[in-house]
Amino acid sequence: MNTIDDLRAALAADAATVAHDEHPARAAGVQGRIRTRRRRRQAGLAAAAAAVAAVVGFGVLPALDDGPAPNDELEVAGHVVPREVRILDFPYRFETSAESEPGEGHVELDLPASGAARAVTVAVDDLPPGSTAALRLDGVLLARVVGPSRLDDPFPIGDDGTLTLTVTGGSGDTRVGLATYERTADLAPGLADTSGTVVFRDRVAGKPRLGAVFARPGAAEASFTVTGRLTDIDVARHCDSNGAPGVYFVMSIDDGATESGRCRDVDDEDPAGGGYVSSGGTESGRHEVRIWTTDRLYGEEVVAFPGTVLGAAAYGSSAGTVVRGAEVPEVIERDGRLWQLEDAVGRRHRLDDLDGPRVLGMVPGPDGAWLEIREDLGPVRTSDGLAGGAGAHAINDVVWPGRSYELSLVDVDGDPAAGAILVYRPMQG
Amino acid sequence: MTAERGSRVSDRADFDEFVGSRSQALLRTAYLLTRDHALAExxxxxxxxxxxxxxxxxxxxxxxYVRKILVNTYASWWRRRWNGERPSHDLPDSPVRDDATATAAERHDLAAAIGRLPKRQRAVVVLRYFEDLSEAETAATLGCSTGTVKSQLSKALGKLRIDPALAEERNEQTGELR
Structure with a gap:
């Protein structure tokens, strides 16, 4: 059972279990389905039948149905939505959409598990000042949008659940809707492994890829060289054990082990998007980045594990902004978006009249801090605490328009703490 | 109007003939995708x-074209109806096989392992090695690039290599899927 011939034989043997005679009811069954589909088309409901999602009580725009996709434009709540979008350079294809009738103010969309990543975009039209449309997945707030008319950027969501979009304070003309997208099988531009399942993107958080490598199938190590000052280079790695137990990786730069850990059976197509590390060195010149599999943490012996996918990449590390002695990034990736540092303020800050979401972070003082977020119409949130120290900073929380927020840094007792609050806004385009 | 109606009648006859002559072959493909006779029909x-x-x-x-619809409908139906499908982690004890039954049992194991592949990888394997489509034809059927076909095939073969049911057999043999 070891060759492609065996595979062909197994498929043929399995297919041979299908009866040789045509199912007696097949022709009638096909004609019955044709009649049903024709009725649906005539009723203008063909798309509803084909859509993956079941929509409760609201109109559904055409989803991809049988045959080639038409080229006509898709419209949701008065906005033309694209059939294809890219999120951090990964392609997504339109899946389905739903919109409310004018003044209705509520849309619900049930997304069955698909096995593929999904994204959603929200469209609002004629949303009066002070009104909001809140998007939730299984009751958890994903986004809040303000008007008067906006097509929000798409962002990734889980692969199943019930999406609800609810208007607060709308008018009789207000229309809202949403469109969902599903990841295609293609990857973002970059260096992909030979099986095409994982990629080191060309750019991550605005940083260019300087070098990358994937081990050849069957090989247990790989390396590449990169030129520059180590302080300006971040490295990322990928090790997918494909289910094999006891597989570890070690990544080194110039003979110094930078990182080691257990390889897992992961389905991470974007390893650099999950973060990267720096070597801690400062040397300039030509550097060798090497990664190998082994059988223990920081093991020096190269051990091969068939089926393991192994790779590493280096990205340029542009200088950040120095805030209270810590270098914080100017650009970050979060929730499928790029965000740019908008403000680095003191230990207290107020956000009013936001035009879009913001990501919040902090640089704690020497004694550490928590970021407390008081929402005018909601609960008080407190982020995870962060101990103070050289270069320490954290970027954790998202806030949405349609509310005012009082931000402050506090200590473990809730008393004022030293530090600086960071505010990031979505980058345009 | 008469000509149009005549054309429609002719279409229907051609369609019925196609259903009669080719649907059983397409059913085999549908079965390899679904591994369930009723769902395949x-x-x-x-x-x-x-x-x-x-x-x-x-x-x-x-x-x-029909094969393309079949595969793409399979993908979307998998989402809608069959997402309760779960591969079995509790593999039955291997029976003691005599030579006469060993080949059939091995093929059954391999077919079952194919059934545990993700739907897209399973579709690529079926189209390439059962339908004998070229990489370009497989790509056209799935609506993706030939590079994606290659990568999905590579990933599928990689998963088959480490499938527990097949690994047990390889303990007694040498070599692997190439």
Whole structure:
């Protein structure tokens, strides 16, 4: 059972279990389905039948149905939505959409598990000042949008659940809707492994890829060289054990082990998007980045594990902004978006009249801090605490328009703490 | 109007002939995708009914188009109906096999392992090694690039290599899927 011939034989043997005679009811069954589909088309409901999602009580725009996709434009709540979008350079294809009738103010969309990543975009039209449309997945707030008319950027969501979009304070003309997208099988531009399942993107958080490598199938190590000052280079790695137990990786730069850990059976197509590390060195010149599999943490012996996918990449590390002695990034990736540092303020800050979401972070003082977020119409949130120290900073929380927020840094007792609050806004385009 | 009606009647005759002559072969593909006889019949009938609405455009060479609908419908139906499908982690004890039954049992194991592949990888394997489509034809059927076909195939073969049911057999043999 070891060759492609065996595979062909197994498929043929399995297919041979299908009866040789045509199912007696097949022709009638096909004609019955044709009649049903024709009725649906005539009723203008063909798309509803084909859509993956079941929509409760609201109109559904055409989803991809049988045959080639038409080229006509898709419209949701008065906005033309694209059939294809890219999120951090990964392609997504339109899946389905739903919109409310004018003044209705509520849309619900049930997304069955698909096995593929999904994204959603929200469209609002004629949303009066002070009104909001809140998007939730299984009751958890994903986004809040303000008007008067906006097509929000798409962002990734889980692969199943019930999406609800609810208007607060709308008018009789207000229309809202949403469109969902599903990841295609293609990857973002970059260096992909030979099986095409994982990629080191060309750019991550605005940083260019300087070098990358994937081990050849069957090989247990790989390396590449990169030129520059180590302080300006971040490295990322990928090790997918494909289910094999006891597989570890070690990544080194110039003979110094930078990182080691257990390889897992992961389905991470974007390893650099999950973060990267720096070597801690400062040397300039030509550097060798090497990664190998082994059988223990920081093991020096190269051990091969068939089926393991192994790779590493280096990205340029542009200088950040120095805030209270810590270098914080100017650009970050979060929730499928790029965000740019908008403000680095003191230990207290107020956000009013936001035009879009913001990501919040902090640089704690020497004694550490928590970021407390008081929402005018909601609960008080407190982020995870962060101990103070050289270069320490954290970027954790998202806030949405349609509310005012009082931000402050506090200590473990809730008393004022030293530090600086960071505010990031979505980058345009 | 008369000519149009006549054309429609002719289309229907051609379509019925296609269903009669080719649907059993397509059913085998549907079965390899679904590994369930009833669902395979359901999938086939749905694909054929969808194809009817494009028949006038595809009647000169309908089979690739119908196969494309079949595979793509399988993918979307998997999401809607069959997502309860779960591979079995509790593999049955291996029976003691005599030579006469060993080959059949091994093929069954391999077929079952194919059934545990993700749907897209399973579709690529079926199209390449059962339908004998080229990489380009497989890509056209799935609506993706040939590079994606190669990568999905590579990933599928990689998963088959480490499938527990097949690994047990390889303990007694040498070599691997190439």
């Amino acid at each position: 359901d999938l086939l009938q749905t694909a054929l009914s969808k194809a009817w609405f494009s028949w006038s455009r595809i009647e000169s060479r309908p089979e690739p």
